Amino acid sequence: MQSLFEYTDGLNHPMEAFHHSALPWNFPILPHWHYFIEIIYLLEGTVEATCGHSVYTLFPGDLIIFCPQKVHSLNVLQEPGFPSGLNPQKTADMTCLFSSVAEPKRDMRHNAIYPVAANGMGELKKEASISYQVLKFDLNFLNTDNNFKTQFSKTLLYAFENDPKNIYFPAEALQSGSVADLMNNCIYEMNHQKYGYDIVVSSLVSTLLTSLMRIWLDNGLKLNEILKNTSSGNRSFDEITQYIDHHYNETLRVQQLASQCNMSYSHFAKLFRKTYNQSCKEYIEFIRINKVLELLRLTNLDLTYISQETGFADCSHLIRTFKRKKGITPKQWRKKYGYR
Numbered sequence: 001m002q003s004l005f006e007y008t009d010g011l012n013h014p015m016e017a018f019h020h021s022a023l024p025w026n027f028p029i030l031p032h033w034h035y036f037i038e039i040i041y042l043l044e045g046t047v048e049a050t051c052g053h054s055v056y057t058l059f060p061g062d063l064i065i066f067c068p069q070k071v072h073s074l075n076v077l078q079e080p081g082f083p084s085g086l087n088p089q090k091t092a093d094m095t096c097l098f099s100s101v102a103e104p105k106r107d108m109r110h111n112a113i114y115p116v117a118a119n120g121m122g123e124l125k126k127e128a129s130i131s132y133q134v135l136k137f138d139l140n141f142l143n144t145d146n147n148f149k150t151q152f153s154k155t156l157l158y159a160f161e162n163d164p165k166n167i168y169f170p171a172e173a174l175q176s177g178s179v180a181d182l183m184n185n186c187i188y189e190m191n192h193q194k195y196g197y198d199i200v201v202s203s204l205v206s207t208l209l210t211s212l213m214r215i216w217l218d219n220g221l222k223l224n225e226i227l228k229n230t231s232s233g234n235r236s237f238d239e240i241t242q243y244i245d246h247h248y249n250e251t252l253r254v255q256q257l258a259s260q261c262n263m264s265y266s267h268f269a270k271l272f273r274k275t276y277n278q279s280c281k282e283y284i285e286f287i288r289i290n291k292v293l294e295l296l297r298l299t300n301l302d303l304t305y306i307s308q309e310t311g312f313a314d315c316s317h318l319i320r321t322f323k324r325k326k327g328i329t330p331k332q333w334r335k336k337y338g339y340r
Contacts, residue, residue, distance in 0.1 A: 006034040007110035011325050014141035017186040022130035028075035030104050032115035035277040036136045038066040041183050045130030046077040050092040054164035057082045061171025067160050073097045086165040133183040143202040146242045158226045236261040248287045249311045254280045296334040
């Protein structure tokens with residue numbers, strides 16, 4: 001599975017929103033996986049998508065959501081005639097992308113791939129016109145209640161594993177105009193990054209995810225049963241990210257958090273990564289850096305005060321960590337993006 005890994009930068013770029021028009025050099029999208037949730041909203045053409053072992057046919061106005069760490073792909077529909085949605089007659093290994101000898105482009109820096117062929121595959125037919133909108137994001141990017149993020153993450157995985165058709169949403173199940181407007185607004189905000197863009201995008205994505213949750217619930221998924229069945233069995237662990245969110249400005253050690261959950265360090269670390277797709281240390285750092293960004297953007301507080309308010313050992317620790325993650329110093333970032 002590692003050979004199909006696509007690197008995603010959860011700290012520096014926790015949200016991507018863009019319009020993709022298929023061309024011979026950027027399509028099809030070869031099998032790959034990543035730690036982000038990905039949403040595809042088809043605008044034009046007919047597409048064959050895969051996720052895990054399942055195969056789907058998408059028509060304009062359809063939407064599909066790919067689970068984190070699930071191998072997925074996109075291609076021109078090779079065998080017209082299938083209805084939209086889950087194709088019960090095919091599995092992913094029967095599609096041409098999984099049997100193709102095409103080599104993906106390599107990202108040597110991150111030991112990962114770009115999910116397009118290194119030299120093009122020539123699979124895109126001249127008459128085919130395919131375009132779609134994409135949202136790729138780390139749920140931690142959302143400026144919303146942590147319980148909602150946990151609920152959606154668990155529900156998405158459960159919905160897919162319970163019945164693969166659940167990640168496909170036909171046009172008639174969606175408010176097509178609303179979805180198109182929402183996607184367009186996300187893309188606009190991410191492209192222009194005006195003041196408060198992250199708050200706006202977070203609100204838009206949360207609205208979309210809430211709509212998908214309502215469709216699942218209307219279709220019979222029982223949220224209480226899902227949360228019960230996917231619980232770790234340890235309430236303290238299930239609430240640990242909420243604890244971190246509330247205590248990020250204090251000294252937080254993974255060993256102490258593990259003890260708080262009555263777990264060994266190794267078991268806690270393994271369960272945290274499995275549940276949240278990152279290490280506990282990375283999550284703490286993510287929360288702290290985002291608090292730093294907020295203070296740099298909105299206030300003229302000095303770095304010594306900001307370091308104390310966000311849980312860093314001292315100003316030097318803050319500067320080192322910030323530069324390692326963002327590529328520039330906090331002072332340079334503030335001058336470019338923040339408080340004047």
